Amino acid sequence: MTNKSLNLGDRLYxxxxxxxxxxxxxxLKLREETARHPMSQMQIAPEQGQFMSLLVQLMRATKTLEVGVFTGYSxxxxxxxxxxxxxxxxxxxSEEFTAIARRYWEMAGVTDKIDLRIAPAVETLDQLLAEGQAETFxxxxxxxxxxNYETYYERALHLVRPGGLILIDNVLWSGRVADGQVQDTRTEAIRAFNRKLxxxxxxxxxMVAIADGLTLALKRP
Known part of the structure; x- marks a missing residue:
C-alpha cells in the first residue's frame, strides 16, 4: 500500500x-495525525480524497457508502x-481507528452526515439490503x-442505483499485481478481482493510476 501516487518522483509529486x-x-490536520500512526500506510492520498470529493459533487450524490474507514479521511x-x-x-x-475519525468528523461539523456501523462489513451490507435499500445509494x-473485495463489490453493486459509481482502492497494490513472482494471498485476490471487473x-x-490504483465502476442501467 502507498499513500501517494505511484511512479511519481518526490519533486513532481x-x-x-x-x-x-x-x-x-x-x-490536513487529520492526515498529519494519521501520518504518526503505526498503520499510516492505510491512509489514502490527499489527491485521491480530493478526486473522490469532485466525483461526489459531479454526481450530485446525496447517499454514499464506505467499506473501510480507518481514521476517517475518505x-x-x-x-x-x-x-x-x-x-x-x-x-x-475497529473502534480504535474510528475513534480518531469520530473526533475529526465532530470538529468538521459533519457527524450528522456519517452513519458509522461497527460490525463486519458484509453484515452491514446485508442488513442494508434486507431493509430494502437496494439501488438507493x-x-x-x-x-x-x-x-473480501469481490463480496463487497457484489453487495455494493446491488446497493447503488443505475448510474451509481463504485470506487475500489489499492487495485495496483504498489505494483505487485504486475509481478508474476509475487504469489501471496492478498495479491492474488486483487489480481482475480481486477480480472473479474x-x-x-x-x-x-x-482504472486510474492515482495513489495505489483506483478502479471506477459505473453501474449500467
Whole structure:
C-alpha cells in the first residue's frame, strides 16, 4: 500500500500537490495525525480524497457508502462534499481507528452526515439490503480487506442505483499485481478481482493510476 501516487518522483509529486491540492485545514490536520500512526500506510492520498470529493459533487450524490474507514479521511472528504441532507454509511470493525475519525468528523461539523456501523462489513451490507435499500445509494468506496473485495463489490453493486459509481482502492497494490513472482494471498485476490471487473458487463469501467490504483465502476442501467 502507498499513500501517494505511484511512479511519481518526490519533486513532481510535490509539484502536483502544489498546483492542484485544495485540502481543507481539517483534512490536513487529520492526515498529519494519521501520518504518526503505526498503520499510516492505510491512509489514502490527499489527491485521491480530493478526486473522490469532485466525483461526489459531479454526481450530485446525496447517499454514499464506505467499506473501510480507518481514521476517517475518505469519509470526511466525501461528507464535506455532500449537501446538508447528504449521508455516508460507513462500515468498519475497529473502534480504535474510528475513534480518531469520530473526533475529526465532530470538529468538521459533519457527524450528522456519517452513519458509522461497527460490525463486519458484509453484515452491514446485508442488513442494508434486507431493509430494502437496494439501488438507493449514489456512490460507494471500497477500501478494506482485499480477500473480501469481490463480496463487497457484489453487495455494493446491488446497493447503488443505475448510474451509481463504485470506487475500489489499492487495485495496483504498489505494483505487485504486475509481478508474476509475487504469489501471496492478498495479491492474488486483487489480481482475480481486477480480472473479474474487466469482464463485468454490468458496469462501465476505468482504472486510474492515482495513489495505489483506483478502479471506477459505473453501474449500467
Amino acid at each position: 510535490d509539484y502536483l500537490l502544489a498546483v492542484s491540492l485544495r485540502e481543507p485545514e481539517i483534512l 469519509a470526511l472528504s466525501v461528507a464535506l462534499a455532500l449537501p446538508e441532507n447528504g449521508q455516508v454509511v460507513a462500515c468498519d470493525v 449514489d456512490f460507494a468506496f471500497i477500501d478494506a480487506d482485499k480477500s 474487466h469482464e463485468d458487463q454490468r458496469v462501465t469501467l476505468s
